Amino acid sequence: MSQGEPVKPTIVVDSRGTMCPGPITDLFKAYRNSNIGDVIELLATDPAAKSDTQAWANRSGNQILAIVDERDHIRIQVKIIKKGRPSAQ
Amino acid sequence: MKNNPINIFVVGGGTGGTLAANLLAKHLRSDIRAGRAQVHLISGSDTRHIFQPGYLHVAFGNLDPHEIMREENELVNHEVHLIQKDAARFDLDRKEIVLMSGEKITYDYLIIATGSVADPTIIPGLGEAALNFHTSPEESKKIWNALERFDGGHVVIGVAGVPHKCPPSPNEGAFLLDDYLRKRGVRDKAKITFVTPYPRSYPAEPMSKVVTPLFEKRGIELVTFFNVESVDPVKHEMYSLEGEAISYDLLIMVPPHRGANVVKNSGIGDTDGWIPTDKHTMRISGHDMEYAIGDATNIPVSKTGVTAHLEAIVAVKNILTSLTNQNVQYEYTGRINCPFEMGSGKASFVVGSYEMPVREIQPNKLRYFMKRTFANFYWRTLSGTWDWLLGVYFGETCKKVTTEIGTSEVS
Numbered sequence: 001m002s003q004g005e006p007v008k009p010t011i012v013v014d015s016r017g018t019m020c021p022g023p024i025t026d027l028f029k030a031y032r033n034s035n036i037g038d039v040i041e042l043l044a045t046d047p048a049a050k051s052d053t054q055a056w057a058n059r060s061g062n063q064i065l066a067i068v069d070e071r072d073h074i075r076i077q078v079k080i081i082k083k084g085r086p087s088a089q
Numbered sequence: 090m091k092n093n094p095i096n097i098f099v100v101g102g103g104t105g106g107t108l109a110a111n112l113l114a115k116h117l118r119s120d121i122r123a124g125r126a127q128v129h130l131i132s133g134s135d136t137r138h139i140f141q142p143g144y145l146h147v148a149f150g151n152l153d154p155h156e157i158m159r160e161e162n163e164l165v166n167h168e169v170h171l172i173q174k175d176a177a178r179f180d181l182d183r184k185e186i187v188l189m190s191g192e193k194i195t196y197d198y199l200i201i202a203t204g205s206v207a208d209p210t211i212i213p214g215l216g217e218a219a220l221n222f223h224t225s226p227e228e229s230k231k232i233w234n235a236l237e238r239f240d241g242g243h244v245v246i247g248v249a250g251v252p253h254k255c256p257p258s259p260n261e262g263a264f265l266l267d268d269y270l271r272k273r274g275v276r277d278k279a280k281i282t283f284v285t286p287y288p289r290s291y292p293a294e295p296m297s298k299v300v301t302p303l304f305e306k307r308g309i310e311l312v313t314f315f316n317v318e319s320v321d322p323v324k325h326e327m328y329s330l331e332g333e334a335i336s337y338d339l340l341i342m343v344p345p346h347r348g349a350n351v352v353k354n355s356g357i358g359d360t361d362g363w364i365p366t367d368k369h370t371m372r373i374s375g376h377d378m379e380y381a382i383g384d385a386t387n388i389p390v391s392k393t394g395v396t397a398h399l400e401a402i403v404a405v406k407n408i409l410t411s412l413t414n415q416n417v418q419y420e421y422t423g424r425i426n427c428p429f430e431m432g433s434g435k436a437s438f439v440v441g442s443y444e445m446p447v448r449e450i451q452p453n454k455l456r457y458f459m460k461r462t463f464a465n466f467y468w469r470t471l472s473g474t475w476d477w478l479l480g481v482y483f484g485e486t487c488k489k490v491t492t493e494i495g496t497s498e499v500s
Contacts, residue, residue: 014412017389018389019389019441019445019446019447020292020293020294021251021287021292021293022389024288025251025292026314027251028250028251028286029251029361030314031330032250032316032330047210050293053286055288055314056288056314057311059314060314060329060330060331060332061331061332073267082331082332083330083332084318084328084330084332085318085328085332085334
């Protein structure tokens with residue numbers, strides 16, 4: 001089931017065809033190179049990408065903007081609102 | 090086969106490269122002797138071939154580093170022309186390899202097997218603060234030396250960043266560390282914390298269901314979603330991108346990996362230096378005569394010696410069928426089979442493929458025996474003469490596909 005309204009992403013990560021932990025690994029690589037305010041769009045076919053990304057966003061304090069069930073893949077958008085130590089931001 | 094000798098170059102003298110060169114020499118022996126083909130292996134100026142899974146036992150079991158090293162020239166078929174020099178870059182459009190010496194070499198077929206680089210410098214402070222068992226036998230030995238001096242405190246062990254080769258190795262390190270401290274009688278004076286960027290103790294959930302209860306039983310604390318941002322070697326603190334901090338007395342972390350410099354310098358890799366490769370045929374994307382195997386590729390399977398081995402077989406078969414104009418190609422199934430040591434003399438395996446997700450396999454002593462037997466057997470597997478036996482064990486690793494009609498069979 002889809003949730004949220006997608007926006008224009010800053011970074012698109014295409015992990016379609018990879019199985020766990022492929023999508024979350026690709027998301028972490030994008031997160032490392034991201035800036036506060038960026039929107040990372042993760043495209044995945046592995047259903048575990050949904051729960052893994054949600055759990056990571058909850059833990060890290062980043063915001064899930066949208067999760068869209070496309071015909072043959074999942075589209076997840078995460079807005080980066082927290083990265084690194086507060087003093088380092 | 091045409092009249093001029095066909096020149097097949099393999100670059101990289103690790104598991105995949107050495108096996109590929111040996112298999113080519115074995116299958117093309119009569120053509121090589123008749124001057125119709127030449128097989129060359131550019132293995133690099135470091136003449137050592139290292140059995141990298143052995144780092145674990147150097148670090149946590151005091152294995153002599155020399156036990157996991159052989160000279161590359163002792164492992165290569167005598168029909169292979171071994172070049173122990175470093176490659177500087179590839180020009181795939183010109184079919185050219187440039188050596189560090191400036192010498193230019195033209196090839197007909199190319200297999201790139203240049204591996205990955207565990208690079209602590211990617212994360213500020215990591216190289217200064219953390220020990221590791223992924224960069225060299227010498228670095229692995231430093232862990233053993235530190236453990237011998239260790240008399241209590243907080244040991245933090247885990248994954249500093251992704252990707253990294255041999256996915257089970259960080260967990261294996263934690264289990265063997267626990268074993269060692271118990272054997273020394275100092276386990277009660279030590280706190281062990283396993284740190285990982287992943288959501289669970291092992292990236293693939295079925296195997297995390299095996300690992301997590303064992304961590305709990307052994308008192309190994311688990312910290313997930315910790316992508317290391319930096320380490321302060323003076324304060325003995327490690328920080329995550331997620332905004333958390335952890336302090337340590339002894340830090341043992343697997344550095345994030347990247348592609349080899351020769352790939353990055355050639356502009357044929359992605360931003361991290363992995364070569365875009367067809368995950369079935371092992372051909373480099375957009376090229377017919379150039380292949381990439383092992384850690385060097387971007388394909389979505391574990392970076393391990395077993396996958397490099399199986400991918401080498403596929404690349405070699407596809408070159409051989411191309412040489413004889415057969416309308417068939419071989420396709421890698423994504424089969425993985427990572428040995429996974431879990432302490433107390435028990436081991437499991439991480440088994441899966443593109444079509445078969447990793448499943449839960451509990452550790453036992455038989456699997457430990459199999460893991461150690463395979464380690465002893467490793468050097469012989471590089472010759473390619475034992476692939477029939479590995480085939481019996483691995484089962485489906487590649488499919489033979491006719492390129493015109495589309496029928497296929499498993500080999």
